[in-house]
Amino acid sequence: MNLKTKTVIMDENKIRRSLTRIAHEIIEKNKGTQDLVLIGIRSRGVPLAHRLNEIIEQIEGHKVPEGIIDITLYRDDLSSLAEQPVLNKTEITFDLKGKNVVLIDDVLYTGRTVRAALDAMADLGRAKTVQLAVLIDRGHKELPIRADYIGKNVPTSKNEVIAVLLKETDGIDEVLIKEKP
Template sequence: MKEKAQLMDEKAIARAITRVSHEIIEKNKGIEDIVLVGIKTRGVPIANRICKKVEQIEGSKINTGEIDITLYRDDLKKVDLDPVVNGSNIKFNIDNKIVILVDDVLYTGRTVRSALDAIMDIGRPKAIQLAVLVDRGHRELPVRADYVGKNVPTSKHEIISVKLVETDDEDSVTIKE
């Protein structure tokens, strides 16, 4: 696949994180009872960045964890007969909390559905919200993000590639075809 265009650079990603952080605070009238849960792999560093930004704005830290949805995928049999499970890391109670799931790209909605199942196996949140860096459309399930860094209309033949310093040594979002 060849790169078609760069959609976001380091500064654009930082601006999107700042905007999403402010929107989370505004929508929830503060940060009381909010927890962030990043969906592995790239949702985790995005959740951590949102946590740091919210802490700068509000002066308080939000509990942040990570969830591995590998065993909740509906295509597991097609993808891998011996999946690698990296495990979830949520060291706080999510009961009666507002859980904000964080991921890099929202596409069909299947990853989010898997994350919802995984969260419900852990506890009973008051509400679950969704924050994504990029929403590219093409939903197969009735899923909508509450917070979006950038909406990018795509064709089904294109791929959105998110690279983050924490996982890929650079910050960028590109579209490939």
């Protein structure tokens, strides 16, 4: 489907400022970084988690444990994705028990991706708390899931798509609203 770019809602500087604010909010809410871990949801949650960890290191003087979670097998639309979905590895090398986990994703839309990540995490252990950080919350929830940390709220219509482009995956930092024809 060929989508037409409607508007650029965040550039590199706005993304950086949003992530810096989110990092400060995470540290403040958790009263520091003790027992704090970051887990990026594949795919664009991973570079965002890494960037947040870099900012936390600048503020606190040390990084926190960082992991990657793949939700492919936990999706409720798995059969409609592909006959043979591509599985990526979950990379969490630390115990979740007693940890304050911050799940990180690029866009919160229906809540189904986050639900799948929660299911995947449940197989890895029981965290003390689970918080959610997203760069964009676009509304239209189908599940009772909300983000604890939000870079930007962007009310959208159903015929609009949020495209998050990151240097690590796309060569540029931008958030766009695109329109379906």
